[in-house]
Amino acid sequence: MQGVRELIVEADGGSRGNPGPAGYGAVVIDAATGRILARTAEYLGVTTNNVAEYRGLLAGLRAARALDASAAVHVRMDSKLVVEQMTGRWKIRHPDLKPLAAEAAALFPPGRVTYEWIPRERNRHADRLANEAMDAGQRGEQWVLPPGEGDGEPAGADAQDTAASPASPASPASPASPDAADERAVTAADERAVTAADERAAGAVAAASAAPAPASSSVPAPASASSATPAAGWAPADLGPPTAFVLLRHGETPLTPQKRFSGSGGSDPSLSEVGREQAERVAAALARRGTIQAVVTSPLARTRETAKIVADRLGLEVAVEDGLRETDFGAWEGLTFGEVRERHPDDLAAWLASPDAAPTGGGESFTATAARVAAARDRLLAAYPGRTVLLVTHVTPIKTLVRLALGAPPESLFRMELSAASLSVVAYYADGNASLRLLNDTSHLRLP
Structure with a gap:
């Protein structure tokens, strides 16, 4: 003009x-x-x-x-x-x-x-x-x-x-x-x-904004929390080494074989004998690879026990990140899927249909969990740039990290298999790109 x-x-x-x-x-x-x-x-x-x-x-x-x-x-x-x-x-x-x-x-x-x-x-x-x-x-x-x-x-x-x-x-x-x-x-x-x-x-x-702020963490505080805005596409080769999160689901507890809801609002079970054996096998496999530089765990008993077994084998200390805890399943804690369907059919149907729906009795929605896990991810990326970090956590946080890395919809949480003591790997690059490198690997648990 x-x-x-x-x-x-x-x-x-x-x-x-x-x-x-x-x-x-x-x-x-x-x-x-x-x-x-x-x-x-x-x-x-x-x-x-x-x-x-x-x-x-x-x-x-x-x-x-x-x-x-x-x-x-x-x-x-x-x-x-x-x-x-x-x-x-x-x-x-x-x-x-x-x-x-x-x-x-x-x-x-x-x-x-x-x-x-x-x-x-x-x-x-x-x-x-x-x-x-x-x-x-x-x-x-x-x-x-x-x-x-x-x-x-x-x-x-x-x-x-x-x-x-x-x-x-x-x-x-x-x-x-x-x-x-x-x-x-x-x-x-x-x-x-x-x-x-x-x-x-x-x-x-709305649900993410209403989620409570993450509790303080014992993860080392970074000098700068800078992180690139997420982007799509292949990462250029000149970005330097990525930060790799090796995601370990904890070993079995007595509730695992029964497929009962076991989140952060229940009895916080310890590992079973099978779970401890699984943790030992993971520790041996990771020690052979020799790539883990730090270990961070959810605060729950089953993850802390798993993390200690692995960290002791690797000669590393264990840091605790509260944001890695499992979803709070409210009144569903300790119940099987079938029992929840019988007792709370409407709440279960809503939960399956929308990530904003929370379990009965003040549980945590997947949307709220995702906001908490994403904040924990950002803290960890800032604290461990360019390093390979073992995160010992639970089904929902691991699936959430994978989903966010892929840009997948919330319903993808129901379409991933994640076994006890399995390993998954996500790499994060300096430009904000993420790459899923491994999902649900259990080869280390097989007998020789």
Whole structure:
């Protein structure tokens, strides 16, 4: 638009757990000079990636409006979902996102805001701000602009792509890379895949937000809780060694062969003789491999006993992480599935149908468990970067870590087999990617 000032907004949001601790970042740049005019970031508490991304968009547009309400604004984000929904190419299905999109659309007159998808590496500035906000929030602080980063300086390396080639509002998706051109070729299958993966988590926000804060942990406190916003795709080779979590389900207890609910709200049984033998076999197998560098356990008796047997064999100390405890199954503790179906049929049906439903008698929903486990995962990733850590825990936390690593829906919890004393492995890379390397390995339990 001739004679109209052009502003560029780069925005991003992320959630460490989806839902989990979340934050956003946004930067406003003068398209003509390439100078940064405003930065903003905020920790949001527990919410989803989608909500955090929309909140980042809103913050960026508000900052642009405060600078010049008559400007033409070009928004660049690496969220395909937000870009496609705000341009009207995709429908907004989830009710939590509709009011955020409507508010964003109302900040400037129609036609004055254009949108472009950019690769994540070209959105580094907003991504960094979002992570700074999440780091601050997890320290119990509010984000503040770091010293030496006052507004008005050139955009620099973080935003050099933005400043170099401001896009014309007439062609909102005119990127300089073939990758972005590919992203414009949106198909119905693309839309279903992205919205199914991303919007599904938005329904879990209320329960996740209501979940109690994790208890204090004896895991070493990290100097910085920085963690990259989760992303999809293969991890580049130059990211350094991943942090590997070797996930060990505890050995059998007297309740295990009977397939009774045994969570964190019951009698907390110890290992049976079979369970102790299983733990010894795991310890021998891990000692032969020689790769475990630290051992962390759930606080429950069966996991602590399993962890001690293994750690003693490896010559390591055991740290306790409360977030790794099993789900509280409420009144179902100690019952078989059949007994629960007879006594609490409606509650069981609701629990099987929705991750937000909790077991009878004040139990813990899978949504609440996921938020707790994701927070524990982030603490452990920050405490043990680049190391191989044995996490001794339970069925639901292990399945949850696997599900989150794969971006799988909550119902996938019912579609995984996880045997007593089995081993699974998830690797986490510095850019936020995760890779499932092993699931339910019991080869170490077989007789020679």
